[in-house]
Amino acid sequence: MQILKKIIIGLVTVILLLILIAYLLPNSCIVTRTVEINAPVEVVYAQVADFNHWNSWSPWYRKDTTMKQTIIGTAGMGKHLMKWESDKKEVGHGSIEFDKVVQNNSIDATLAFDEMKMQSTMMYRFEPTAAGTKITWSDSLNLGYNPMMRWAGLFMDKMMGPDFEAGLKNMKEVSEKK
Secondary structure, eight states: OHHHHHHHHHHHHHHHHHHHHHTTSOSEEEEEEEEEESSOHHHHHHHHHOGGGGGGTOHHHHHOTTOEEEEESOTTSTTOEEEEEOSSTTTOEEEEEEEEEETTTEEEEEEEETTTTEEEEEEEEEEEOSSSEEEEEEEEEEOTTOHHHHHHHTTHHHHHHHHHHHHHHHHHHHHHHO
16 A cells, blocks of 8 residues: 555656646747748749648648648738648648738748647748748747647657648749749
8 A cells, every 4th residue: 555655646746747847848839941942932922822822832731632621712811711621630620821911021820720729820931032032931839838738849840840841842842843
């Protein structure tokens, strides 16, 4: 009985310690990737500004080409919205809606994942260069007070970064062919 009591006290102590440490971790994180594309800003911007073009470069569409998509609103404008539903866990269900759009310069959008009841701010920045366009793709997440999300925040770059890299590589290929 003494051993069981010590095990329970030890487990409770470890759990409480992990929760306390979580509140010392950052309550937000940002994942960012950049690539230079040998195409004019207008061409690269058009790939992002219109959800009808996303299937040609989206890393998530390539994971599930049968996902159901609904596109609402005018391309390149605020409130342009795409909802998706996928049976594949790595794609899931969610939506992305443009909040602020500055033609050929920037797009800010709200990304929502239904399963996790989580939102983040997706940002695309387009910068003309001598060779074409530098595009920066970022996602900023507010992790709030959930200790599990704060621990997960430590791994967001490793979880999301490869998808951003794949998407930018695909976008580079598509844009440079135009």
